Amino acid sequence: MKKTVIAYLHTHWDREWYREFEVFRLRLLRIFDNVLDMLENNKIPSFYFDGQVVALLDYLEIRPEKEKLVRELIKEKKLFIGPFYCLIDEYLTDRTVFEKNIEIGLKIAKDFGCEDFIGYFADTFGHSKNIPPIIKEFGIDKIMVWRGVPDLPSEFIFNGVNTVNLVRGYFMDIFSSSKTIEEKAEFLKDNLDKIAQKSGDYLLLPIGADHLGVEPDITGQISAVNNLLEDYEIKLSNPFEYFDLVFSDLYKNEEGKTVRALDGVEIPEWNDELRDNSKTFILPGCYSARTRLKQYRAEASYRLHQADKLQKYLNANYNSIIEYAYKLLIQNQAHDSICGCSTDDVHNENITRYEKIIQIANTIIEELRLNCPQAEELIKNSGFGFRSTEPESGFDVISVSKGFDSKILYDTQKIPVTEDLRDIYTLRKHPSTVPEAEINVSQDTININGIQISFHRCRDFGDTYNFGPLRDDSGETAQFFEISRIEEHDAFLIKSNFFNIILTRTASLINFRIEWVNQLTNMLWQAKIKLPKPVTKTYSEDMDSIIERTFDPYYDIRQHFPTTKGIETKTNFAPMQRYVGAQGVGIITKGLTEYEVKDNSILITLLRSVGIISTPKNTTRSTPAGPPIEVLGAQQLGLNIVEFAIGTFEPDEYLDKVHELYPQIVKE
Secondary structure, three states, X not given: OOEEEEEEEEOEOOOOOOOOHHHHHHHHHHHHHHHHHHHHOOOOOOEEOOOEOXXXXXXXXXXXXXXHHHHHHHHXXXXXXXXXXXXXXXXXXXXXXXHHHXXXXXXXXXXXXXXXXXXXXXXXOOEOOOHHHHHHHOOOOEEEEOOOOOOOOOEXXXXXXXXXXXXXXXXXXXXXXXXXXXXXHHHHHHXXXXXXXXXXXXXXXXXXXXXXXXXXXHHHHHHHHHHHOOOEEEEEOOHHHHHHHHHOOEEEOOOOOEEEOOOOOEOOEEOOOEOOOOOOOOOHHHHOEOHHHHHHHHHHHHHHHHHHHHHHHOOOOOHHHHHHHHHHHHHOOEHHXXXXXXXXXXXXXXXXXXXXXXHHHHHHHHHHHHHOHHHHHHHHHHOOOEEEOOOOOOEEEEEEEEEOOHHHHOOOOOOOOHHHOEEEEEEEEOOOOOOOOOEEEOOOOEEEOOEEEEEEEEEOOOOOOOOOOOOOOOOEEOOEEEEEEEHHHOEEEEEEOOOEEEEEEOXXXXXXXXXXXXXXXXXXXXXXXXXXXXXXXXXXXXXXXXXXXXXXOOOOHHHOOOOOOOOEOOOOEEEOOOEEEEOOEEEEEOOOOEEEEEOOEEEEEEEEEOOEOOOOOOOOEOOOOOOOOEOHHHXXXXXXXXXXXXXXXXXXXXXXXXXXHOOOOOOO
């Protein structure tokens, strides 16, 4: 008896990647024109639009006359959109933005009439354990994943949510190939056999790929293939039917295991993150590609969140402009955007969006400060930073520049003139107490209260997807040659052959600000924090909470380069958001989002310079992950500034330390 294969038609839509947004949008017009025509004329039963609404909005902005048809097809359950506004990376974001992504996406999708939703993560580079409980809060009870899944069956329960593992991935473009029907049937049989090993009586088969249209004769091809398949019958449908078939009759047996009544199969539970790369690439080099993008994201998200909290606290009405800014921020957190694996032109546009978000957030905060004494008091007392025409007692001068008084700039009845130009100070409240710090600098180590910090760099001939070290490269260690006191800022300046370091103090942290003009290509730069014992366990921030990871501290990536096709080397690099710590030492960063465990040290990636989106010669990944397009911008030449802070504290104290670097205008 043939097994039923539930197939769904889709396209995975990266708004920008190896082509720029407007270039891809023109392709979208051609693809979706055809999809709508096929749906309207019943040539295909349904189409799944990649779990997001932003691509549909991009389409309708140019084709507004198609909106009525789109709404009709959604109502008829032929077209499925949402629940997300955009498909964003799960690790290079934060909980606030992730929730805004669902909130905005659901509002738009429901307005179009869509009622059926899946947490669709078909191409995300690994999956956070905190995602399932978040999407449950929004009433979503289904998840689809691929990358990062270990040896699990097609159906499992991921931290309390029914989840489908796309065993062979979302990328199935065989019907668009020039192969014969016989060859296509043979290819499909091989893949379906592999899916069947992880499935029960029903199999799930995505049909589509990146930016790929639907073949005009797709139903005829499937019919012809079905005539040649002995063990399978492909049925064009949608993923919701598959979920109904395999999850509708679950129950708990006497042993407390979740079992499917249909076939008696136990459904396993998985309550950890999904970052196993033994089956699929998770492309962890994206955590550190184009550091400036990660820094921009952290700053833009922080400032926008502060503006939103302040306007809500004061019952102001900036909601529409706040939502507009969040949409820009979410667009920048699609994985090919925030991951830094696109063209230079794409990422230049990302930076423009970030600048817009920061401008909007700062303007809202400044307008509220000028018009509301309560807002001014909150801002000044928070340490957030504010503009002034002169220094004030008790406040540090962060910067001085020529500009105009805010009372003129934000007064709609005034315009600035040349005579109004003057010095404008950015001030921040000075902490009432600062930590005692014993700082000793040797030739290659900074020792602060017993914590040893050194700086290292090694060659990186990888790409934006994966670090690519050389087997015998031991790298270099920074050599310090001068330390001096900066009295007016209560700071120390330490000079080395790598870069200059400025040390300052907050209430309980020692802050590092590192500046240098990078002239080196294909290089990984790291700060090494040495701990008393081998690091077998770390704690790091993920979605505003702490997750625990375990490591083999003696694992050496250079001894495990792949020798066969399709392998990505296991690595001791991992993503972080604002915090990572171990053994009572914590590191808080401003937009540095990757750390490595090695022996008894945690290493924070400061910069990773590479010059190609994907190289087929990467030492740690034996198959290309994208096009081999040269991207000079990913070398990050020129001025670089990175910041992080170190202190002794336990994981449950991390949020207080985060707020020293990211002051809260309104307390949580």
